Amino acid sequence: MIRRQTGMTKIKNMEEFAALSGISRPTVSKYFHDPDSVRPTTRARIEAALERFDYRPNIYAVNQNRKLTKNIGIVVPYLADPFFAEIARYLEQSCIAAGYRPSLFSSHGEQKLENEILDGLQSMKPAGVLLAPLGRVSDRSAIEKFCATVPTVLFDSNLDGLGAAFIGSDNFSFVSQTVEYMTRTGEPPSFFEMRTPANPNANKRRKAYVEVMERLGFEPHIIKVDGKGWAFEEIGHKGALKVLAENELRTNSVLCSNDRLAIGFLAACYEQGIRVGRRDDCALRLASNDDHPFAKFTCPSLTTAAHDYDNVAGRSVETLFELIESGGKFETRSETLFPARLVLRDSA
Amino acid sequence: MIRRQTGMTKIKNMEEFAALSGISRPTVSKYFHDPDSVRPTTRARIEAALERFDYRPNIYAVNQNRKLTKNIGIVVPYLADPFFAEIARYLEQSCIAAGYRPSLFSSHGEQKLENEILDGLQSMKPAGVLLAPLGRVSDRSAIEKFCATVPTVLFDSNLDGLGAAFIGSDNFSFVSQTVEYMTRTGEPPSFFEMRTPANPNANKRRKAYVEVMERLGFEPHIIKVDGKGWAFEEIGHKGALKVLAENELRTNSVLCSNDRLAIGFLAACYEQGIRVGRRDDCALRLASNDDHPFAKFTCPSLTTAAHDYDNVAGRSVETLFELIESGGKFETRSETLFPARLVLRDSA
């Protein structure tokens, strides 16, 4: 329990606090910038005063002069997707641990909002930004301009050449593991995806699917369903109902581009009385990609390829910190991809 | 498409921009404060200059002097819960539409984090804060202190007497509708909940359940499952497995305290081969509360009582704006509750 002089002397500024602590203002200023930059005895006196009085530097006055603030922007495309919420959580905490002030933003799937967020971010003079762009929907030139001004690390979705670095998951690793597993233990899967996916990862997954299937000597079979926006479950659900009604499947095996589509697919199967799983009494096997936080609780639980959350998030912040320390520029843009981990559950 | 003088004259401050636009700085300052406060002709000249040059006031310098900023803090207990992500989205957009700058924070279920967020929020001098507190886990005195300094409207979870107002859902309305529906169309439900719920709404729901059951002439039957934290699906899943194994149910009917527990419960039923629904071939009926964004895609889809999202969120921001305009204080603290809407799906 920390004792604080309550009510008494309301400290207005650093001048006052310095006087009360018996240290000159420039030294106090130095202390707040880096507590280790002052002599241990003076540090102790300042911290003693800090316990007696409730003072903290005015962040606006502090940031006014500093060319670069301690702010870090975190932008995700769709926060209502628990996947991004989880990643954002990790990123936030890493930033705080490193002494930065993270600000979280969600583009909510809209280009206009993404642009506005980047716009607002610029006037925050952030030390750096962690950006998971919308992807296909993104305004490439707007992001390019932004990256020219603000040190930016892209994650999750790559936009060729934009940002100082990209950290994400190796989509080929996702799909190759799921396809290989499914073909090894049963029939080769069809690939189930949105016709015009918002996310560039989707395209890479489709290509990987085709490549792996051909390498294994199977004919790829891609099912594209209509729908736009970020209501993937709804799209997957409707699309699956259509696929099931029109009997579009060539085998008893389906690989969804991502877990949220799969959740919709599973709901459709359940409604239609189609039992999904790898057991003998099941009519269909369904696997997917991402390891969505809810994938464990679908019916049946979802066999999927998991992102290496920790490494993607961890490396993203590490890279941003390096970028900041390098003065905001890297000599070459690097792309780091982490492989997936196959998570076997009941659906396939 | 807006033309902008690219690269050319980098405007450093309002002084420079004022000179370039041919208007004096105080007038320009006035314009940025309220575009309607200047003569239409001068407004036009400023806006013409704004299109030619890329200038925006330094937010730190702006906020330094103003006692109150245009910032609004939005704090939710757990952003990885899509329910809060959706509400936060609505709140954010309402704030932006009203000319404020929202900042979103998640306590991630931890008291320490909630306190740190409030701490950081204070130094942001926000015009107001929309706070959905952790509930039982919250540090009441910390929040009390915070509310004394910053105009705060509580939503979702009430803490008696704290904040200038509370806006939430009427838990009695939720439970009475689900219980009445279930008893009317089948056997009276047991109530399934966590032993020590984090959220105060849970307690109100339990009480409402008891009251409604007794009024209808049935004996209440409450099942409490172990587990703490915010991994509700996991807790519901484990708890349900135990309940099913030990045959703790007295009827074929269960009401879950909230949808995330129900999602776990449904997963357990599926694993155990217990068919859930209102059809004759089903062994169990399950209903719940909240209308979680995924409730439509569970297997079977979840019958649940829906929050009046729009009204709760809408009234929350309205109330906050009123509070801000009233100078940060209301004469009396109001509590506004919106009733639920019963959503009939397949699970009950």
Next chain:
DNA sequence: CCCAAAATTTAACGCGCGTAAAGTTTTCAT
């Protein structure tokens, strides 16, 4: 065309803090 009201300009101060320069005190190895 005239005049009062309204809007704008000019000039200047303040906000809270970063930071630099010059002078003073403390520290610590010799």
Next chain:
DNA sequence: ATGAAAACTTTACGCGCGTTAAATTTTGGG
């Protein structure tokens, strides 16, 4: 004890903008 390095104090300026007061210009109704 001594001297230089390190840390601190004093003084002062600058950051970009809010804001005020007095002087000036513009506006619009009669």
